[in-house]
Amino acid sequence: MSREALHLNIRNLISADYPQLKTLMDTVYDDIGGAWPKLTIDRLIAEFPDGQLAIEDDGKLVGIALSVRVNYERFSNQHKYDDLIGQREIILNDANGNAIYGLDVLIAPDYRGYRLGRRLYEARKDVCRSLNLQAILAGGRIPHYHKYADELSPTEYINEVARKEIHDPILSFQLSNDFQVKRLLRNYLPEDDDSRGYATLLEWNNILYEPADAVINWRKQEIRVGAIQWQMREFASVEKVLEQVEFYVDAISNYQSDFAVLPELFNTPLMGLTNQSDQIEAIRFLAGFTERFKEEISRMAVSYNINIVAGSMVEEGSDGELYNVAYLCHRDGSIDRQPKLHITPQERDDWIIQGGESLNVFETDAGRVGILICYDVEFPELSRVLADQDMDVLFVPFWTDTKNGYLRVRHCAQARAIENECYVVVCGSVGNVPSIENLDVQYAQSSVFSPSDFAFPHDAVMSESTPNTEMLMFSDLDLRKLKVVRNEGSVTNLKDRRVDLFDLRWRDWSLKTAD
Secondary structure (H helix, E strand, O other): OOHHHOOEEEEEOOHHHHHHHHHHHHHHOOOOOOOOOHHHHHHHHHHOHHHOEEEEEOOEEEEEEEEEEEOHHHHOOOOOHHHHEOHHHOEOOOOOOOEEEEEEEEEOHHHOOOOHHHHHHHHHHHHHHHOOOOEEEEEEEOOOHHHOOOOOOHHHHHHHHHOOOOOOOOHHHHHHOOOEEEEEEOOOOOOOOOOOOOEEEEEEEOOOOOOHHHHHOOOOOEEEEEEEEEEEOOOOOHHHHHHHHHHHHHHHHHOOOOEEEOOOOOOHHHHHHOOOOOHHHHHHHHHOOHHHHHHHHHHHHHHOOOEEEOOOEEEEOOOOOEEEEEEEEOOOOOEEEEEOOOOOHHHHHHHOEEOOOOOOOEEEEOEEEEEOOHHHHHOHHHHHHHHOOOOOEEEEEOOOOOHHHHHHHHHHHHHHHHHHOOEEEEEOEEEOOOOOOOOOOEOOOOEEEOOOOOOOOOOOEEEEOOOOOOEEEEEEEEHHHHHHHHHHOOOOOOOOOOOOOOOOOOOOHHHHHHO
């Protein structure tokens, strides 16, 4: 068969295909009884038309895939092939089934070598995704087992095939199409002498599957983020700062964004309202406004129907110490808190700010998010702890004064996106306020980074702002792509970690004094 002469088309099977289907099945299944009766095929087409697939070449049927819907709990456990069959060889299709059971995939002998079976498998996966079904199950024959039955148990044979030390025409093909062996099925098809009656229960999981309760409690899968590249300037009052914040929140919400992000310590110009001869007193003066900012920004989140990552602000704790804290103001009115854990020498020496002790992933109506303030993103352990809690988006409010300082944050943030297979949003401030101590100059280019794989931009940069310019930056993020890359990407960083060699845990601070 010349490849140039092929004119292939994949479509759903119809009743009129039966004569060709019978010829094909009789040829391929001559050792196990040949074709299904026409009544069986007609019932499959009538009850589950999406699951019956055909490949034709210029009108000639050259490949088919037959399927039924089944209950996952029932057929993911021990069963026999006869459990799928009713009277008069009618295959039992469950119209309410939450999984697909693959019955047959076969290719005409003259058309083997063109990977047509793979096309049918991919089409079946598309059906599974489109119908929001949990998985594809299949009882897979192991037709070469009879050659090794005297020396290998069925389990040993399956392991040898998985290690590619033995080739089995069915099992090797299934494994190459992302199916996993779930269990060994005994007496699955007793008349299958080549397999000695054994089969493998194979499973492909639909990682995009949403159970019925999750569909009811629906959470967005496509979200929009708006970052505010904030201009540091002198402000005459708290009201003026809040007025500027609300202006930007209003603008971002007009674009139906799910998140608005502010930079680290965006309100520090308010230190200019007090005597700066004592920097410690000046920063405590700034901390006195934090509660009001929290209340007002939370009001904006509710009023403008947007989640706001309120950059970070200086907070005076109940212990009298100062902390650099980011607040996540949800549009339902709730507020979450994430302190900065690693404090820079300047913060520690000039402002005596202390490092916090908590790290959390926050559940929102638009994904699971984490926040690392500036310097914290340079410590990869933190984002890995968050990734282990299924974080989708990491927000990094930052404040850097030089380009090399900014590039430390940027390069580390992009590494976090790649190694943790998540989105990372970095948002900084620009400009200069020479009249205020420690606010001399700012450098920023706010950006959104993605994992580095085919579903994302070639440079893994979703969007970025113009450097050192006050502006808004938007980016649309598809959370479903994260599920795909984590499970089916070119590389799967999180899945491939050698947890047999190392692990990472968050220290229980209640045991701190006992260490």
